Amino acid sequence: MSQKIVIVGGVAGGASAAARARRLSEESEIIVLERGAYVSFANCGLPYHIGGDIPDRNRLLETTPEQLGKQFRIDVRIRNEVLAIQPLDKTVEVRNLETGTVYRESYDALILSPGAEPVRPAVPGIDHPNVLSLRNMDDMDRIIRALEGKTHATVIGGGYIGLEMAEALRHRNIATTLIQRPNQVMNLADPEMAMPLNQELQLNGVDLRLGTEVVAYDPATNGLKLTLNTGETLETGVAILAIGVKPETSLAQAAGLTLGPRGGIQVNDRMQTSDPSIYAVGDAVEVMDWVTRQPALIPLAGPANRQGRIAADVIFGRDSRYRDTQGTAICKVFNLAIGMTGLSEKAAKRAGIPVEKVYVHPFSHASYYPGASQLSLKLVFEPVSGKILGAQAIGADGVDKRIDVLAVARGAGMTVFDLEELELSYAPPYGSAKDPVNMAGFVAANVLRGDVKPCYAADVINLAPQCVLLDVRTAEEAMTGTIPGALHIPLDRLRERVGELSKEKEYLVFCKVGQRGYTACRILSQNGLNCRNLSGGYLTYQRTVGETSVQPALPSTPANQIVAEKTDRTDSITPVKIIDACGLQCPGPILQLKQALDDVKPGEAVSIRATDPGFVCDVPAWCNTTGHQMVHVSPGDKGSYLATVIKRAAETPGPVTSGKRAMTNVVFSDDFDKAMAALIIANGAAAAGYEVTLFFTFWGINMLRKSGPVVAKKNLIEKMFGIMMPKGPDKLTLSKMNMGGLGLAMIKGIMKKKSVMTLPALMAQAQASGVRMIVCTMSMDLMGIKKEELIDGIEEGGVAMYVDHLSRSGAGLFIA
Ligand code: FAD
Numbered sequence: 001m002s003q004k005i006v007i008v009g010g011v012a013g014g015a016s017a018a019a020r021a022r023r024l025s026e027e028s029e030i031i032v033l034e035r036g037a038y039v040s041f042a043n044c045g046l047p048y049h050i051g052g053d054i055p056d057r058n059r060l061l062e063t064t065p066e067q068l069g070k071q072f073r074i075d076v077r078i079r080n081e082v083l084a085i086q087p088l089d090k091t092v093e094v095r096n097l098e099t100g101t102v103y104r105e106s107y108d109a110l111i112l113s114p115g116a117e118p119v120r121p122a123v124p125g126i127d128h129p130n131v132l133s134l135r136n137m138d139d140m141d142r143i144i145r146a147l148e149g150k151t152h153a154t155v156i157g158g159g160y161i162g163l164e165m166a167e168a169l170r171h172r173n174i175a176t177t178l179i180q181r182p183n184q185v186m187n188l189a190d191p192e193m194a195m196p197l198n199q200e201l202q203l204n205g206v207d208l209r210l211g212t213e214v215v216a217y218d219p220a221t222n223g224l225k226l227t228l229n230t231g232e233t234l235e236t237g238v239a240i241l242a243i244g245v246k247p248e249t250s251l252a253q254a255a256g257l258t259l260g261p262r263g264g265i266q267v268n269d270r271m272q273t274s275d276p277s278i279y280a281v282g283d284a285v286e287v288m289d290w291v292t293r294q295p296a297l298i299p300l301a302g303p304a305n306r307q308g309r310i311a312a313d314v315i316f317g318r319d320s321r322y323r324d325t326q327g328t329a330i331c332k333v334f335n336l337a338i339g340m341t342g343l344s345e346k347a348a349k350r351a352g353i354p355v356e357k358v359y360v361h362p363f364s365h366a367s368y369y370p371g372a373s374q375l376s377l378k379l380v381f382e383p384v385s386g387k388i389l390g391a392q393a394i395g396a397d398g399v400d401k402r403i404d405v406l407a408v409a410r411g412a413g414m415t416v417f418d419l420e421e422l423e424l425s426y427a428p429p430y431g432s433a434k435d436p437v438n439m440a441g442f443v444a445a446n447v448l449r450g451d452v453k454p455c456y457a458a459d460v461i462n463l464a465p466q467c468v469l470l471d472v473r474t475a476e477e478a479m480t481g482t483i484p485g486a487l488h489i490p491l492d493r494l495r496e497r498v499g500e501l502s503k504e505k506e507y508l509v510f511c512k513v514g515q516r517g518y519t520a521c522r523i524l525s526q527n528g529l530n531c532r533n534l535s536g537g538y539l540t541y542q543r544t545v546g547e548t549s550v551q552p553a554l555p556s557t558p559a560n561q562i563v564a565e566k567t568d569r570t571d572s573i574t575p576v577k578i579i580d581a582c583g584l585q586c587p588g589p590i591l592q593l594k595q596a597l598d599d600v601k602p603g604e605a606v607s608i609r610a611t612d613p614g615f616v617c618d619v620p621a622w623c624n625t626t627g628h629q630m631v632h633v634s635p636g637d638k639g640s641y642l643a644t645v646i647k648r649a650a651e652t653p654g655p656v657t658s659g660k661r662a663m664t665n666v667v668f669s670d671d672f673d674k675a676m677a678a679l680i681i682a683n684g685a686a687a688a689g690y691e692v693t694l695f696f697t698f699w700g701i702n703m704l705r706k707s708g709p710v711v712a713k714k715n716l717i718e719k720m721f722g723i724m725m726p727k728g729p730d731k732l733t734l735s736k737m738n739m740g741g742l743g744l745a746m747i748k749g750i751m752k753k754k755s756v757m758t759l760p761a762l763m764a765q766a767q768a769s770g771v772r773m774i775v776c777t778m779s780m781d782l783m784g785i786k787k788e789e790l791i792d793g794i795e796e797g798g799v800a801m802y803v804d805h806l807s808r809s810g811a812g813l814f815i816a
Pocket of ligand 1: 009012033034035036043045047080082114115134135136160161248281283284299301304
């Protein structure tokens with residue numbers, strides 16, 4: 001059956017539809033009308049040409065109008081823009097942008113594939129010529145020209161295109177700031193899964209600003225001055241907008257075609273619009289979300305290509321149907337890849353769908369084979385049936401393979417029990433006999449079968465009164481950090497010490513990634529104890545906490561500075577030993593580093609290469625505690641990280657006698673904010689291995705008072721003083737903006753939302769971590785406060801005791 005098919009848009013969906021139509025019908029007339037100067041170019045490859053990974057620009061042009069003409073006998077008209085559709089007489093009005101001529105073209109079937117355009121919000125100054133976006137070859141050329149001679153650029157938006165652009169700019173050695181309004185990059189993923197990207201971006205010199213937006217663009221000498229919602233300003237050469245796309249629907253809307261609730265063109269599963277002779281495909285259309293069954297906009301190349309093919313099939317009488325979109329995607333961010341398919345946990349929450357989840361952190365392939373690196377996988381599934389709803393993965397290697405397997409499993413309606421049984425290819429360089437996908441299935445199935453009850457970071461952060469945290473990692477691992485307040489019993493000693501645990505309590509057990517925690521739970525539950533295993537272990541907890549505090553793992557340093565530092569330091573220091581700790585998990589790399597430093601002379605340097613992403617934070621923390629000098633930590637090849645450390649000089653006699661560094665702080669004030677600051681510093685220092693002493697004097701003592709009634713012998717003035725002063729940490733007020741308690745309530749609300757520990761919890765944690773709390777007896781006497789009024793565990797002392805502690809401290813603060 002011969003047809004005249006007109007296609008609007010000649011890239012992903014349009015070109016695909018044209019080629020398929022020709023394969024199905026030799027005699028039909030096929031016309032592609034493309035506004036731009038190119039057809040079928042690789043828009044997904046544009047950032048990689050800007051960054052230099054694809055040096056030859058022509059490689060992005062997958063075909064030309066001439067080739068399409070010769071090979072497929074398709075009439076491709078570039079620089080021809082469709083201005084309007086007349087559905088009644090089945091014609092389109094077209095302007096030839098080269099000649100300005102306007103003409104009409106009739107059709108039997110019309111396929112719309114006009115794509116989506118970058119969102120440009122109405123922010124003052126956004127029309128400045130240096131505020132650019134990336135959609136096509138012309139945009140790419142414009143960006144490359146604008147970057148010439150520029151030393152700094154800013155990417156606005158941390159989704160796929162923003163992240164790829166940030167990497168491209170750093171590859172061009174341009175200092176780069178990435179501004180992202182949400183508190184995480186890659187907002188489609190769950191925050192704890194996207195968290196490692198922060199570190200990766202910062203390690204590669206990207207100045208990452210989360211929770212930030214641009215409120216004005218102004219001209220500046222070297223380009224632009226950006227005003228941020230934080231009040232800061234930022235001078236930059238070029239700003240690249242990558243905050244999302246919106247479907248191009250103007251033609252469809254003007255022609256009276258129905259749009260869907262999300263603003264895209266509405267189509268049925270045959271890609272037909274409300275006019276059966278007009279089809280629409282690609283980024284311009286609304287699809288049905290596979291899981292939520294809600295209309296969605298999911299602008300991805302795979303769906304656009306498949307839809308183009310289906311539209312052509314249907315035009316030629318085939319019964320092809322589009323099976324909805326599950327949002328399978330992957331993005332490279334320097335050494336890491338993040339991939340996802342189906343439903344995320346936060347999308348499930350938004351849609352009110354109850355889900356269960358597990359985390360696993362296995363290696364991408366056998367850890368003994370070179371190049372293995374840790375992969376983090378989150379599986380989201382139905383609570384009872386175990387049907388897979390979605391998955392996310394992040395790591396340096398093997399993310400694509402696992403996400404693709406899970407996308408297929410998800411599409412086939414499989415359950416977590418099916419994942420246990422999947423037979424996947426295995427040899428040491430490629431995987432493990434128990435593939436990460438199988439592992440995720442085992443862990444999820446264990447939960448559903450009731451072999452172990454799971455708990456999550458949120459349970460640990462908001463610890464219920466009957467719960468006790470139990471860290472079953474080794475002592476070395478616990479030294480690199482633990483969850484505040486956790487009891488520590490290494491797994492190897494759990495059986496002999498199980499008698500120490502109470503049947504009245506519930507133990508929230510954790511190890512590094514969840515595997516030993518599971519074994520520990522099996523031991524505990526078979527001994528009649530209540531317990532749950534922290535899914536994904538301490539690693540997932542760290543990532544969750546990192547997300548809620550919005551603190552970057554490393555300080556955001558403007559890229560030009562980082563590059564300079566790295567070059568200077570790395571060039572001038574030659575390590576005497578280079579250790580390969582790739583494939584080892586924490587504390588393996590740290591132990592190897594310690595061993596190597598033990599064997600070298602003071603002042604000599606050791607370099608270590610590791611693939612554990614946690615290593616990037618562990619090394620500086622460990623150096624701080626041990627006194628070795630951290631030279632640099634930087635990304636290496638194949639997802640590894642390289643750190644160089646200089647052995648500390650031989651110990652010199654000094655005031656620090658215990659071998660540990662010490663800090664003594666005076667707490668003078670009973671203002672809530674100052675008390676918080678004092679306790680946060682104390683806990684932080686204790687966690688970093690300091691011996692911490694807090695010396696409470698004058699108003700600071702009020703924080704140590706018990707809140708309930710206390711029987712103490714006092715005279716009248718002492719009693720009056722006692723009534724007027726706050727009793728305990730819950731009664732303190734803000735030093736500023738207290739507003740009769742409203743300000744305090746607001747700040748406590750914010751703290752709760754961001755999972756900041758309360759003041760009483762910080763005090764308890766400090767005591768549990770061995771922070772010594774000394775109360776000044778002279779101040780107590782002056783203020784009429786009696787020992788019985790104070791919480792347990794407080795020592796009494798005077799100035800001499802304070803001076804003694806201070807003399808042994810490397811640091812002292814007066815918090816007033
Ligand atoms: P497009 O491919 O955008 O084609 C639409 C064409 O229609 C345009 O060339 C436009 O000029 C033309 N047009 C519009 N209106 C008219 C008119 N009135 N008359 C004539 N012509 C018109 N997706 C992935 O899955 N993975 C990736 O890694 C990925 N990376 C990307 C990187 C970048 C920088 C960009 C911009 C996109 C990326 N995408 C990626 C998205 C993917 O490219 C799109 O989903 C896909 O191209 C959509 O296909 P489409 O046919 O709907 O629109």
